[in-house]
Amino acid sequence: MSKQPNNLTTSWGAPVGDNQHSITAGSRGPTLVQDVHLLEKLAHFNRERVPERVVHAKGAGAHGYFEVTNDLSAYTKASFLSEVGKRTPMFIRFSTVAGELGSSDTVRDPRGFAVKFYTEEGNYDLVGNNTPVFFIRDAIKFPDFIHTQKRHPQTHLKNPNAVWDFWSLSPESLHQVTILMSDRGIPLTLRHMHGFGSHTFKWVNAEGQAVWIKYHFKTEQGIQNLDVDLAAKMASENPDYHIEDLFQAIAKGNFPAWKLYVQIMPLEDANTYRFDPFDVTKVWSQKDYPLIEVGRMVLNRNPENYFAEVEQATFSPGSFVPGIEASPDKMLQGRLFAYGDAHRYRVGANHNLLPINRPHAEVHNYQRDGALRSDNNGGGSVYYEPNSLGGPKESPKHKIAPFEVSGEAQSVAYDHDDHYTQPGDLYRLLSEEERARLVQNIVGAMKPVESDEIKLRQIGHFYKADPEYGRRVAEGLGLTVPQGE
Ligand code: NDP
DSSP: OOOOOOOOBOTTSOBOSOSSSOOBSTTTOOBOTTOHHHHHHHHHHHTOOOOOOSSSOSEEEEEEEEEEOSOOTTTOOOHHHHSTTOEEEEEEEEEESSSOTTSOSSSSSOEEEEEEEEETTEEEEEEEESSSSOSOSSGGGHHHHHHHHSBOTTTOSBOHHHHHHHHHTOGGGHHHHHHHHSGGGSBSSGGGSOEEOOSOEEEEOTTSOEEEEEEEEEESSOOOBOOHHHHHHHHHHOTTHHHHHHHHHHHTTOOOEEEEEEEEEEGGGGGTOSSOTTOTTSOOOTTTSOOEEEEEEEEEEOOSOHIIIIISOOOOTTOOOTTEEOOOOHHHHHHHHHHHHHHHHHTOTTGGGSTTTSOSSOOOOSOOOOTTOOSOTTTTSOOSSSOSSOOOOOOGGGSOOOOOOOSOOOOOOOSOOOOSHHHHHHHHHSOHHHHHHHHHHHHHHHTTOOOHHHHHHHHHHHHHHOHHHHHHHHHHTTOOOOTTO
């Protein structure tokens, strides 16, 4: 605990004479407007919340470090990922996706897995999930998808009809739906799950040569999941179970750790691979692109203050550092805009000046002013470029690696539309007990759907992934697989 000073002051630093009684005319009042300490106290209280995140509202955070264990400098010039022994401070925020700030931790939902690395060349944010894929593969569908996960505009209730209507009409979601409905849809704790960058990214080495990569964080605590009945019980008895577990583990010195691996794909393979490697609803088979160790992440320090560190932490997949670049993944491309924009709206244009977001690398640029500009705003230094006053200059060696683009500009899907092989592969790698629980979870989630048309459409997708999968879900719902599937 930090030392407590004992002189109470107003926010403008003046001593407070009385913090228990407002200034009133006599002992009965009324209260006098001249009690400016009271006015400031009430007015500030009204403004204690910043808007909660539209998605990933409820989270838990921790500080730690990342240490490189394998020399991958042949693939990236980002030394925090490739120089053996190098340690970089980092902060992570885990979250549920759909629930509000006060919602339960033990619900069936993907978990956000957002890591901020405070590197010597600026902050790198790896803003992923605990699943290797996502429900949709084009950012234009994101607001509609999230509407189905949120509350009905009239009843303010969660709406399974919308959820399954959208999924059944968006077969690219089948892979993520299968993962979500499997045991891994409710992790035991935040410590017992993997993390994934999910998107494909580009790594560039010091010679300017590039490869495509995917990130995998593997939990050293082992995968463990929560039984559905216990999860429901926990949701009412201790809705903050995951936040509490993480905080307590770190407080007791039981530091959770993950090994980071990458899959590496030569650039030219992207033209011939059997799935589109930029489609975030698909994985790259580890038989084709095996995991290569990068390093180890250890969480060893709790936040001092939840609001300052966890709530105000802002992550953007667009916060790249030299050696890491974007891929054409259409979800990633949308997120490059949407995350920064969310933070400018939610926390403010100067969110990167807050201590939790401030790079450890020095920042020199020509941005000035804006709400809550809390540093010296560049003082009297030169505030435009180009200039002949010796202001900060670009470094051409950090230009992005040039890449070719081709094709006609049009609104169009990825060429590949096999949405069934990979969910089927996942179904087939599950044990019989895991399959039975998967089907049971799906049946439980689909039962409240009012329309048989929606249910049958979705059963058709399960059937295409694996006939047994489709038949078992249909049976559980008292339906039969539609003819022609
Ligand atoms: P592999 O057999 O090489 O890899 C299987 C992957 O599945 C491993 O990453 C394994 O990681 C993971 N896995 C094992 N059990 C489960 C489970 N119950 N739920 C979710 N994931 C599990 O096969 P492929 O790489 O060819 O992939 C086959 C299928 O595995 C894919 O269609 C995909 O659905 C799933 N998968 C693939 C991943 C990838 O990056 N290729 C990542 C995660 C899942 P672990 O045992 O450490 O969890």
